Amino acid sequence: MSALPSNRTSFLSGPEEIAAQIPDGALLALPPDYSLVAMEVVRALIRRKARSLRLLGVPILGLSADLLIGAGCVEEVETSAVSLGEAGLAPRFTEAVEKNLIKVKDATCPAIHSALQATEKGVPFMPLGGVLGSDLLKSRNDWREVENPLDEKSRILLVPALQPDVALFHARWADEAGNVWVGRRRELATTAHASKRTYVTFEEKRAGDMLEDELLAPGVISSIYVTGIAQADRGAWPLGVAGLYGIDDTHVSRYAKAAQTREGFRAYMDEWVLTPRKSFSPA
Amino acid sequence: MGPYAKEELLACVVARLLGGARHAAIGASSPIPATAAFLHQCNDAAFRVTLQQRRAANPLTEGSRELFDLAGQGRLDVFFLGGAQIDGEASINLVTADGRRFPGSFGSAYLYPIVPRVILFREEHSRRTLVPKVDFVSARGTPAALVTGKALFSWQRDRRRFRLESFHPGSSAQDVRANTGFDYDASSSLAVTREPAEEELKILRNKVARQIAPDYPDFARRVWG
Numbered sequence: 001m002s003a004l005p006s007n008r009t010s011f012l013s014g015p016e017e018i019a020a021q022i023p024d025g026a027l028l029a030l031p032p033d034y035s036l037v038a039m040e041v042v043r044a045l046i047r048r049k050a051r052s053l054r055l056l057g058v059p060i061l062g063l064s065a066d067l068l069i070g071a072g073c074v075e076e077v078e079t080s081a082v083s084l085g086e087a088g089l090a091p092r093f094t095e096a097v098e099k100n101l102i103k104v105k106d107a108t109c110p111a112i113h114s115a116l117q118a119t120e121k122g123v124p125f126m127p128l129g130g131v132l133g134s135d136l137l138k139s140r141n142d143w144r145e146v147e148n149p150l151d152e153k154s155r156i157l158l159v160p161a162l163q164p165d166v167a168l169f170h171a172r173w174a175d176e177a178g179n180v181w182v183g184r185r186r187e188l189a190t191t192a193h194a195s196k197r198t199y200v201t202f203e204e205k206r207a208g209d210m211l212e213d214e215l216l217a218p219g220v221i222s223s224i225y226v227t228g229i230a231q232a233d234r235g236a237w238p239l240g241v242a243g244l245y246g247i248d249d250t251h252v253s254r255y256a257k258a259a260q261t262r263e264g265f266r267a268y269m270d271e272w273v274l275t276p277r278k279s280f281s282p283a
Numbered sequence: 284m285g286p287y288a289k290e291e292l293l294a295c296v297v298a299r300l301l302g303g304a305r306h307a308a309i310g311a312s313s314p315i316p317a318t319a320a321f322l323h324q325c326n327d328a329a330f331r332v333t334l335q336q337r338r339a340a341n342p343l344t345e346g347s348r349e350l351f352d353l354a355g356q357g358r359l360d361v362f363f364l365g366g367a368q369i370d371g372e373a374s375i376n377l378v379t380a381d382g383r384r385f386p387g388s389f390g391s392a393y394l395y396p397i398v399p400r401v402i403l404f405r406e407e408h409s410r411r412t413l414v415p416k417v418d419f420v421s422a423r424g425t426p427a428a429l430v431t432g433k434a435l436f437s438w439q440r441d442r443r444r445f446r447l448e449s450f451h452p453g454s455s456a457q458d459v460r461a462n463t464g465f466d467y468d469a470s471s472s473l474a475v476t477r478e479p480a481e482e483e484l485k486i487l488r489n490k491v492a493r494q495i496a497p498d499y500p501d502f503a504r505r506v507w508g
Contacts, residue, residue, distance in 0.1 A: 032336075059347055059348075060311070081386040081389045082387060086501050089385070097384040098382065106388060108389070108391065109347055109390035111392075113347070130394065133423045135378075135419050186344055188346075247338070
């Protein structure tokens with residue numbers, strides 16, 4: 001594991017500048033569709049023709065991954081699932097795996113959380129209950145089933161620390177000090193703590209320093225973990241930001257239908273991704 | 284079938300399996316188990332229901348990590364799991380079958396062995412979904428029951444085999460046998476599944492429908508308009 005930096009947050013011009021700083025081949029940690037996805041940067045990554053990304057679902061993935069996979073930006077995915085929720089299977093992920101176009105490292109949700117927590121604590125691995133007896137272990141040579149060192153009668157799984165190159169998510173607020181506010185989505189803090197670099201888009205900039213506000217501080221991720229931030233209006237759309245705007249279920253269903261075929265996916269790309277202005281939903 | 288939706292019947296069947304439980308959590312894409320849990324809560328106000336992906340007022344303040352941690356501590360006693368395939372050993376497969384790819388194992392590999400009351404739920408009851416042996420074991424454990432669109436099975440811990448307890452209205456013992464790919468025992472008191480009571484339907488269509496709609500809008504529209 002490499003040592004992690006203490007940042008002075010950079011204030012970037014927008015989603016395109018964040019996308020430009022995420023290198024091809026990066027191990028990129030992304031949240032699930034219900035937890036503050038930086039969709040505007042995902043679209044910017046597709047526009048800049050990012051290649052060979054290795055996605056890490058913390059702990060599952062949805063629309064963001066399906067778009068990146070369909071657009072040819074992804075070489076490998078480590079995740080516990082990829083799904084569009086009520087809208088069904090993620091069609092571009094499904095086809096890419098069935099045609100062997102991408103590699104999947106199948107995991108189970110708490111293994112990913114634990115692997116990030118190991119990095120967060122600076123230790124080489126974390127023990128995890130359950131999981132033994134699952135075929136997941138057969139394809140995960142990096143996971144180890146061992147005798148419990150404190151009780152030789154039982155066995156336990158060890159998952160190695162996982163250090164993403166880049167964590168990427170959206171936030172409701174950022175402030176002048178470079179802190180970001182994610183409210184109750186505090187699992188995003190673990191991802192930021194464990195990643196070499198963290199980029200965050202935000203809806204609104206607040207004056208001052210949120211850490212000076214006793215009520216806001218518990219939902220804040222400190223600037224020490226934040227590499228760069230950029231403003232993006234409705235930056236999670238068509239996904240949501242709790243308390244501000246909900247998931248655009250109609251749009252996600254429309255995507256799920258369109259992406260059933262490559263042609264439909266390409267038409268969706270042309271309309272909603274490759275033309276930057278169209279990618280903003282009507283408020 | 285009576286004057287009720289199939290989803291309402293299945294929710295009633297699942298709700299009857301929740302007696303004495305303190306806390307059920309509902310994972311991804313599980314509107315019928317969620318409906319069942321809220322229905323049961325109407326009869327047991329102390330019963331806690333955690334929708335992991337609840338969009339507003341989510342009770343988890345550390346995301347899904349907190350759900351798995353509280354399961355590890357023993358604070359969760361009911362969870363629902365499904366599968367692209369479920370076999371006669373009660374193993375589930377959420378990853379791959381016949382060259383087809385499914386979403387993935389989610390938290391099942393961890394939760395199945397550690398949550399005391401796991402209820403397997405799969406609406407499609409066919410030889411495609413209920414197989415002799417799964418192609419990939421996402422998770423194995425000891426379930427409390429298996430509920431499908433045709434039947435209710437209990438799990439016999441000592442024999443490690445399912446036992447058919449009831450078949451739903453519109454199905455039959457022969458229909459269940461013909462559409463199940465694994466072998467199972469049949470209860471000596473095998474009967475048709477009890478239909479939803481009028482009172483249950485009233486609760487489902489009012490209070491429960493309002494609780495479900497914000498997180499499962501398509502499902503709520505389909506079932507309750």
